Amino acid sequence: MNFRTLLFIAQRLLLSRKKMAAVTIISWIAIGGMVISTAAMIILLSAFNGIEQMIENLYSSFDQEVVVRSVSGRKIELSKAQKYQKYGDELSGVSNSSLFIQERVILRNKKKWSNAELWATEPSFYEMSDLSSEKHIINGSLSSKDAGLIGVGLANRLMLQSMNQEQQTVVLYYPKQNKKVRFGSPPFHQRMISLSGAIEYNKEVNDNVLLVPLDWAGAYNPNRVSGVLFSTNASNRNSIKESLLKKFPGELEVLTNLEKNALIFKTSRSEKVIVLIILLFVFVLSLFNLAASITMTYLEKKAGSTTLLSLGMSRVNLRNLYFILGSMIAFLGVFFGVFIGAVLVYIHEHIGIIRLPESNEFFPSSFSWLQTTKVILTLLFLGFGVAYITSTYLIKPSRKEREIVSLEE
Structure with a gap:
């Protein structure tokens, strides 16, 4: 008996039952369970993809894709840093x-004090970090390249007023480099700096960073910098890292933004894996209904099965019939689950359904065809596997049929 005939009979078994038969109810419960768990997988997978992209954007806009520092952890001579920069640019x-120069400093605004992390960069950094378009400036503007920019959380701690109308000033205490501290001699350089705006990226930058021009900070530490920042595509960062390490072996420590914030990205991915495992377990539970549906269909149609055997159908073909029936149920569950999940994700991405708590923005989401294909193949493999095991257990070929099959092979 050919496949088309078996498929036709399986369709009749699935679609031509009495509406309230127990077998029908169990079959649609199995399909419904697979639809819900599959749709949940697609939706949550897209949500976690959106969260990963949001985190990467937050930490990649300011923390560039490739960071070069001295392997000793100390500052690099300016001439060497320029050599690394020139090679990297090519x-x-x-x-x-x-x-860039990175240094711990102390800030004071009247009677408010706070530790801060000074970042002194070249003008090109403003383009690299999307500051030139003022995308991340929420209070004030980039009106002067000689003025500094301060993290919004740090500005709040110092009780700074709005910088939309006029610039604010703070006192900066910068540690003296390579000098012995004598009694009565202050260990810090003290200087006023004007601030033209507050920046917002991620919590670490918002609460700690003071961004100033490189020339301004270089006056206190001439001819030495902390390292070089390179902006590149995510697909190129590892190859650029390898090229720099190969060109200057033993001289550099090169980190990508993923390595620099490894804990954050690993935590996000671990959460995604745990949630998917739980949903996969729910899908497996729904497969018990699939096995029950095949079993009850076989018991209900046992008389019809006997008739088919009497008409010449082999037990192998009868087993294949119930395997096709189970595969159809699994396919319908996965197909409608993926369809519903993809439609909901599409609506959320283009219109918006769920908002972030205490925010006007919608929850991040990003649909991936590659990951969806992997989910489909995995779920179909499990569904077809349960259908095969159940049908094989219920209908075992006779000894003579097994001998014929072995001779054909």
Whole structure:
């Protein structure tokens, strides 16, 4: 008996039952369970993809894709840093770069004090971090390249007023480099700096960073910088890292933004894996209904099965018939689940359904065809596997049929 005939009979078994038969109810419960769990997988997978992209954007806009520092952890001579920068700029995939100085400092606004992390960069960094378009400036503006920008959380701690109308000033205490501290001699350089705006990226930047021009900070530490920042595509960062390490072996520590914020990205991915495992377990539970549906259909149609055997159908073909029936149920569950999940994700991405708590923005979401294909193949494999095991257990070929099959093979 050919496949088309078996498929036709399986369709009749699935679709031509009495509406309130127990077998019909169990079959649609099995399909419904698979639809819900599959749709939940697609929706949550898209949500976690959106969260990963949001985190990567938050940490990649300010923390560039590739960061070069001295392997000793100390500052680099300016001439060497410029050599590293020149070589990196010539690599394929590098779109921009900036020398930078990173230093712990103390800020004071009247009677308010706070520790801060000073970032001194070249003007190119403003383009690399989307500051030139003022995308991340929420209070004030980039009106002067000589003024500084301060993290919004740090500005709140210092009780700074709005910078929309006029610039604010703070006192900066910068540690003296390579100098012995004598009694009565202050260990810090003290200088006023004007601030033209507050920036917002992620919590770490918002609460700690003071961004100033490189020339301004270089006056206190001439001819030395902390390293070089390179802006590139995510697909090129590892190759650029390898090229720099190969060109300057033993001189550099090169980190990508993923390595620098490894804990954050690993935590997000671990959460995604745990949730998917739980949903996969729910899907497996729904497969018990699939096995029950095949079993009850076989018991209900046992007389019809006997008739088919009497008419010449082999037990192998009868087993294949119930395997096709179970596969159809699994396919319908996965297909409608993926369809419903994809439609809901599409609506959310283009119109918006769920908002972030205490925010006007919608929850991030990103649909991936590659990951969806993997989910479909995995779920169909499990569904077809349960259908095969159940049908094989219920209907075992006779000894003679097994001998014929073995001879044909």
